[in-house]
Amino acid sequence: MQVIDIIKKSSQKYTNFKILYEKGEITKAGEVLWGAIQNLIFAIGLIYGKKLGSHKKLKLFWKNYCIEKNMYEHFKNFEDVEKLHTNFYYEFLDIEELNELIRKAEEFYEYLNNHLKELLTEDKF
Secondary structure: OOHHHHHHHHHHHHHHHHHHHHHOOHHHHHHHHHHHHHHHHHHHHHHOOOOOOOHHHHHHHHHHHHHHOOOHHHHHHHHHHHHHHHHHHHOOOOHHHHHHHHHHHHHHHHHHHHHHHHHHHOOOO
16 A cells, blocks of 8 residues: 555544544544554555554554654654543543543644655655
């Protein structure tokens, strides 16, 4: 799969997230937003020649990437929004915590989207 295709897939997931959130399906919306974020990190990995086929590989790549680029706060963001995925299965977050995490995840999604645009204009791949 090409980087551009993955970015489009992420955008579609983000649109689906918005629809679910507006319907009040907040837990499911959080899981879809998590998927959109994963797609963007997967795309960044592809730019650097890495195919991140598992959650473990994705997380390890992102951790190392953030350390290398001196942007550790974005690995912390990853760990925070990763809770959306766990919450989908265990529903341990109350509505206030979930909404706050979704707000953070939306900001992280925007950061990743912008970061990808920068990488693509640098012709890294």
